[in-house]
Amino acid sequence: MTSQTLDTSAPASARRLRVVVAKPGLDGHDRGAKIIARALRDAGMEVIYTGLHQTPEQITETVIQEDADAVGLSILSGAHMTLVPRIVELLAAQGADDVIVTVGGTIPPDDIAELKQLGVAAVFTPGAPLEEIISFIEGAARKPESL
């Protein structure tokens, strides 16, 4: 495994969210994934970055082992309609369907709608501001508990 956990100090008020940032598939475009990982870490979350070229099975295993609140999948290879549903399915099969799944990458609008139907919480395309991504994950991960 190429997992890597990074510690930063968290605000005392809230439990630190644990987020897996994952690169499914074969493409090596990791600029976005690394920027997101760093931004989430700077926002006080605990970030586990899987590294490149991960299979759906490897990603699911990391999410379960790390007891993550959310998983961000970064795909720029066009394989999202194969790999994302597979990961959602595997998470459900492991009883981890409460984990928030987000996707980032070059995703055409029609596919976004379809991915959301499958249970993906949000899809971020190129140009999405970091602040929007951070606050989305904060909001989505904390909603059930804080209500």
Add this chain to the structure above:
Amino acid sequence: MSDQMTDHTESASGSEALEAWRATFAANPQRDVPFTTLSGVPVAPLYTEADLPSNTDDAIGLPGEYPFTRGVYPSMYRGRLWTMRQFAGFGSAEDTNERFRYLLDHGQTGLSTAFDMPSLMGHDSDSPLSLGEVGREGVAVDTVEDMTTLFQGIDLGEVSVSMTINAPAAIMLAYYVVAAEREGVPPEQLAGTIQADILKEYIAQKEWCFPIDPAMRIMGDMIEWCSQEMPRWHPVSISGYHIREAGSTAAQELAFTLKDGLTYVEQAVERGLDVDDFAPRLSFFFNAQIDFFEEIAKYRAARRIWARELKETFGAKNPKSWLMRFHTQTAGVSLTAQQPLNNIARTAIEALAGVLGGTQSLHTNSYDEALALPTEDAVRVALRTQQIIADETGVASTIDPLGGSYFVEAMTDKIEADAYEYFKKIDELGGMVAAVKANYPQREIADASYELQQEIDSGRRVVVGVNAYTEGAVDETPLLRIDPSIERTQIARLQSVRAGRDSAAVEASLAALKTAASGSANLMPLLLDCTRVHTSEGEIIDALQEVFGKYTESPVF
């Protein structure tokens, strides 16, 4: 990030007029924006004669003359325009062959092949790791049969062909040579380029098959073989494109790329090749980002550094060895998913920078590429953009029209100096291979890309349609859809090749390859043997991994 570019104006002749201007300028309000380049280099309000290099004639010179700041050829575009080379590849070999013929019919002058992810990573289409990726981002090539189909009906003795593949480059070259051989075109007649720049894979593009040292050896084998058998072929395209796309600054792109190139030269010389036997066949590939003058300066500085290093450090005697010839592609990362038609303007400006920087060939991105692979219409607009620059704007009528510009010359000097700073740091780490193993360039790039993203997020750097001039509604852009059945078709095709071949010959070719890999023989002839008996790419890579092992990255962010 970097020091103020130059402040020669301070020490200028002290001409009264300049002083008076300075006072007037200081008394007037300035816009409240950071006056820095995309790479964070501060830009002065005015450049003057004092900003030119002190030894103008030596530093700038004439086109086609050392140090080639003004261009590698004496006649540049007055003699011949750059090659308009659009990168294409998707789906099956038949699909891409059709796109190739379309591009040639529309006036394109060279071909450029994009391979799919499994081909780039050395997996066969039927590998479980290829799931969902076959034919998606490029063309699927598993065996020599696919390569033959890819170039059907195209005269390989006439057209120059570029192939963007790196870790398995030696295998794809073997496929290409055998495919051409079947059409009666011998290797010595083949013209084109294979990317094969393995160091930048570990730095930026991240498509690898083996650990760094054996990967360097395979690449060295290929360069050596090409220098003997393929005099018209460029066996490596030393690439900054991906380094820049990964988020580097212009100076980092330049420094890491040239240092990669110098490392390949060093390796070939260590193998006993004469530098003048292969250096004339080395070529480069740079990004054209949106910061117009910074990019132009980067290309000019690159030519000067390469010429100096080859002549002074490696003692190359043949002037052709000193020439840094390069391909340019406009910046994929500068394209936005929001208001995609704006990308046509971005691409035109970036392409113009490549042309004014003296590129030998150019790929212009299509406006829909932040959303999907380009449609045929979008590709045509991109190609037409180059034709407008070439035939309507007049910029190709005179050589290096920006030569002598105070700003451009000062910026050229600045980028050159920054590159040498990086060379120094890399040398201190024990050279480029050691620096890459220590994650040094990877960390520098990650830091630069994070800084830039923060500037954009904070609104300090404007990206039109993204953090300024935004619109609520999403544009309706027609997108290219890849037929998902391509995966099944390709797997069936591969399996039929497997069923029809002599499996004992395949086994024997792989056994011989492994034996050679454990020793020090050149692997190219063995890869050609594997190709002729229809051994697949995945089978060759698996066999070599048994000897060389695999690569695992420790990511830095």
